[in-house]
Amino acid sequence: MLKKTIIYTFFLIGIICFGTVDLSAQTKKTREELEKEKADVQARLREFDAILKQTTAIKKTTLGELNAITRQFQTQTRLVNTLDREVKLINQEINETEEKIASLEEALKDLKAEYGRMIYNASKLNRGLSIVAFVFSSNNFNQLYSRLMYLKQYTDSRKQQAIQIEKLSLELAEQRKTLDQRKSEKENVLSEEKKERAELERLKQSQQGVVNNLSKKEKDIKRQITATKKQQDQLNKMIKQVIEEEIRRAEAASRKENSNTTKSAGSSMPMTPEAAALSSSFAGNKGRLPWPVETGFITQRYGTYPHPTLKGITMENDGIDIRTQPNSNVRTVFDGTVTKITTMPGYGGTVIIKHGEYYTMYSKLKTISVKTGQKVNAKDVIGQVATGPDGEAEVHFQTWKGLQVMDPSTWVTSK
Known part of the structure; x- marks a missing residue:
């Protein structure tokens, strides 16, 4: 018991x-x-x-x-x-x-x-x-x-x-x-x-x-989208010309120096060891790059797609448009060299920065605080965002690998 x-x-x-x-x-x-x-x-x-x-x-x-x-x-x-x-x-x-x-x-x-x-x-x-x-x-x-x-x-x-x-x-x-x-x-x-x-x-x-x-303004909107597309085509034509010129310069330098340049896998551009390292570092930070503005949200994403709420309207974008605070600073997303500064119709001040074989473009700036050929580091201020007549402050941002345009939202950190 x-x-x-x-x-x-x-x-x-x-x-x-x-x-x-x-x-x-x-x-x-x-x-x-x-x-x-x-x-x-x-x-x-x-x-x-x-x-x-x-x-x-x-x-x-x-x-x-x-x-x-x-x-x-x-x-x-x-x-x-x-x-x-x-x-x-x-x-x-x-x-x-x-x-x-x-x-x-x-x-x-x-x-x-x-x-x-x-x-x-x-x-x-x-x-x-x-x-x-x-x-x-x-x-x-x-x-x-x-x-x-x-x-x-x-x-x-x-x-x-x-x-x-x-x-x-x-x-x-x-x-x-x-x-x-x-x-x-x-x-x-x-x-x-x-x-x-x-x-x-x-x-x-x-x-x-x-x-x-x-x-009720469908015709006006389609006309506006057509005009924007035309301006974007001009913008893309300009950046392609800049990249093609960079490739020609790199090829010329490669022929001259012969032994001091290299090509990364899949690259169409000869690069110095320093440029190749920068390019590799940029690629290695995919999905982790900072946004070109400190605060903001994407109002128009990359690609061609039907508008999410307006029937019969198709959106086209080779970059992303980020709505932010008026007068916000625009920052570079990675170390690089300022390759081009210009003004484009509909896009205002535009800065192109080279990161090895990669390029980033920042448009719709009202002021620019860098110079062509200037070296910049990640998050360095390159200018201020412009504010449109409706009070909307937006930055247009693009990413390129050589002559191939890419979806910028896959490169910056997710929000």
Whole structure:
């Protein structure tokens, strides 16, 4: 009887000890990642607000305004989705905590019942014999030793049970406190989600209002897009001429020096070892380059695609357009050499910087603070952004590898 009680007690304690593992630890990393994502999205929305407020007084129904509202709407949608995921995660944590509380309550009930039985059995051993009589009624020394060991284990087990009862009681109180906290967090997030959904609906209505107005000006918009495309073609023609001239110079220098130049894999341009190293370093930082402006958001992405909200309108862009604060500094994204400074129709001040076989172009500048041939480092200020008649401050940014234009959004850090 005594031996079975001791074995059962240690078995029960073992189940309790292993059963009290914190289940919430399984979702801790996910929760931290979700909180970081939410903070990042909220920071982006604050950036949107700060930039768009600059044009509130003078904004008109323009394609640029629609692009900005569309990007804001997309980011607001992302925030609402993040909050929705957070609510689901909290619900999961609440369910896990409730299951854990139920398990702890059941374990505590069993442990207290077993402890009660042990107290009762301690007073009656072997047909009512006292503990002393039980020990000294042994038939031989081996039996005496065995009974002493049983009693020692029995006493240790009772102490361990008492410790576990106290531990479980504290753990149960802590889990109930955690449950209350999770429920409170859920209410807060639901309230926040409700508020952000209302903001999302406001943005949706604002976006639809602009769409309705612009839809009446479809011919004007298409004419504007055609004119912009023509200006961009002139811009691209200019940068290709600059790059072709650079290639010719490099080939001429290569023929002259012969042994001091090299070509990187896939490159159409001979380069000095220093230029090859710079080119390799630029390529190695793909996806990690800083933005050409400190704050901002992309209003028109790279490529040819249908406008996300205006039917029948196709967008074309060989770079990205970044909306930012008026008078913001424009910065180079990597070490290099200023190769060309010019002014282009529709794009204003333009700077081209060479990074080995790679080139970056910065347009729509109102002032330029560098000179042709000047060496620059990453984040060096090269000028200030121009502000259009509608109060929209945008930078046009392009990336090239030789004569091949690339998507700049894949080179800068994601936001």
